[in-house]
Amino acid sequence: xxxxxxxxxxxxxxxxxxxxxxxxxxxxxxxxxxxxxxxxxxxxxxxxxxxxxxxxxxxxxxxxxxxxxxxxxxxxxxxxxxxxxxxxxxxxxxxxxxxxxxxxxxxxxxxxxxxxxxxxxxxxxxxxxxxxxxxxxxxxxxxxxxxxxxxxxxxxxxxxxxxxxxxxxxxxxxxxxxxxxxxxxxxxxxxxxxxxxxxxxxxxxxxxxxxxxxxxxxxxxxxxxxxxxxxxxxxxxxxxxxxxxxxxxxxxxxxxxxxxxxxxxxxxxxxxxxxxxxxxxxxxxxxxxxxxxxxxxxxxxxxxxxxxxxxxxxxxxxxxxxxxxxxxxxxxxxxxxxxxxxxxxxxxxxxxxxxxxxxxxxxxxxxxxxxxxxxxxxxxxxxxxxxxxxxxxxxxxx
Numbered sequence: 439x440x441x442x443x444x445x446x447x448x449x450x451x452x453x454x455x456x457x458x459x460x461x462x463x464x465x466x467x468x469x470x471x472x473x474x475x476x477x478x479x480x481x482x483x484x485x486x487x488x489x490x491x492x493x494x495x496x497x498x499x500x501x502x503x504x505x506x507x508x509x510x511x512x513x514x515x516x517x518x519x520x521x522x523x524x525x526x527x528x529x530x531x532x533x534x535x536x537x538x539x540x541x542x543x544x545x546x547x548x549x550x551x552x553x554x555x556x557x558x559x560x561x562x563x564x565x566x567x568x569x570x571x572x573x574x575x576x577x578x579x580x581x582x583x584x585x586x587x588x589x590x591x592x593x594x595x596x597x598x599x600x601x602x603x604x605x606x607x608x609x610x611x612x613x614x615x616x617x618x619x620x621x622x623x624x625x626x627x628x629x630x631x632x633x634x635x636x637x638x639x640x641x642x643x644x645x646x647x648x649x650x651x652x653x654x655x656x657x658x659x660x661x662x663x664x665x666x667x668x669x670x671x672x673x674x675x676x677x678x679x680x681x682x683x684x685x686x687x688x689x690x691x692x693x694x695x696x697x698x699x700x701x702x703x704x705x706x707x708x709x710x711x712x713x714x715x716x717x718x719x720x721x722x723x724x725x726x727x728x729x730x731x732x733x734x735x736x737x738x739x740x741x742x743x744x745x746x747x748x749x750x751x752x753x754x755x756x757x758x759x760x761x762x763x764x765x766x767x768x769x770x771x772x773x774x775x776x777x778x779x780x781x782x783x784x785x786x787x788x789x790x791x792x793x794x795x796x797x798x799x800x801x802x803x804x805x806x807x808x809x810x811x812x813x814x815x816x817x818x819x820x821x822x823x824x825x826x827x828x829x830x831x832x833x834x835x836x
Contacts, residue, residue, distance in 0.1 A: 610633065626689075639665075653667075722741045792813045
């Protein structure tokens with residue numbers, strides 16, 4: 439039996455009694471070192487844009503950053519900086535790839551904001567003003583991001599009047615960290631507004647969970663004609679929202695009324711998430727409220743995101759202490775189901791769905807058959823990033 443499998447069995451059998459935190463440390467160290475070996479400059483291989491600026495690399499770097507904050511390992515920070523330096527020029531401009539293509543401004547994609555978190559991290563550590571300039575450029579992009587009549591961000595120019603849960607993660611943690619770094623506390627009002635619009639309008643009353651998308655105009659074929667909501671509850675979409683929600687609370691100061699509002703949302707939402715955790719495996723299903731239905735499956739990235747949110751929420755006392763028990767079940771399930779050891783000493787994360795969206799070309803209906811039909815792959819960067827974030831919290835569980 440490999441060392442990794444010994445670790446995983448120890449987690450599953452012993453739980454906290456024999457030290458789940460040390461096991462999580464070793465599991466995370468193995469996954470982080472494997473990712474750094476697999477993508478030595480952080481240039482991940484995506485289907486559509488290998489080595490291209492994008493949120494998938496951003497999530498991977500968020501995971502490496504979570505591990506670096508825990509370990510203080512300078513090699514991990516150097517990896518993060520090397521990855522960002524592919525894109526940020528010496529004068530603080532952002533280029534989209536190694537060919538030097540300028541940042542695409544006319545598409546107004548919230549997805550293209552996410553890497554701003556890593557830029558801010560490198561700025562805080564180095565105090566190099568070129569990273570500040572790059573971060574301010576991204577804030578400028580958000581300043582001209584199209585909005586629906588209610589003030590909610592469009593997800594992209596090609597998706598008018600549509601709020602997707604994904605967008606909360608892509609924009610709001612970066613905005614919140616920027617507000618702290620550059621002393622702009624007034625931004626917290628609009629940050630909170632984005633979360634509250636989603637929670638108030640995208641919540642399914644039957645489950646307490648949030649639907650993937652909301653067409654404010656109710657014009658899209660996938661949108662319910664009365665609510666404007668998409669048909670299903672996609673696990674990773676809700677995972678994006680949950681991670682973003684618990685992370686922005688790191689930035690919003692005590693006493694700010696927005697902080698209490700967002701903690702209230704977290705307290706109401708996470709018990710619903712726990713309700714749909716599979717009792718047999720500790721994992722969450724691709725279509726969350728249809729566990730066991732033909733074609734449905736446990737999904738790695740969402741399971742990691744919910745594990746992270748529950749563990750961090752419990753550690754920060756936003757959630758009851760027993761939320762940590764749900765996180766432990768999730769983490770054990772992830773190790774058992776999705777992590778395998780390789781002959782070269784690296785580890786593989788399986789079970790991450792590649793994409794999920796609404797509308798577009800080819801058309802995505804947002805129905806059950808669409809979500810369960812999307813491709814699932816191994817060593818997906820966003821899955822690994824979410825895993826590392828979850829592991830960084832599990833390593834701190836007491």
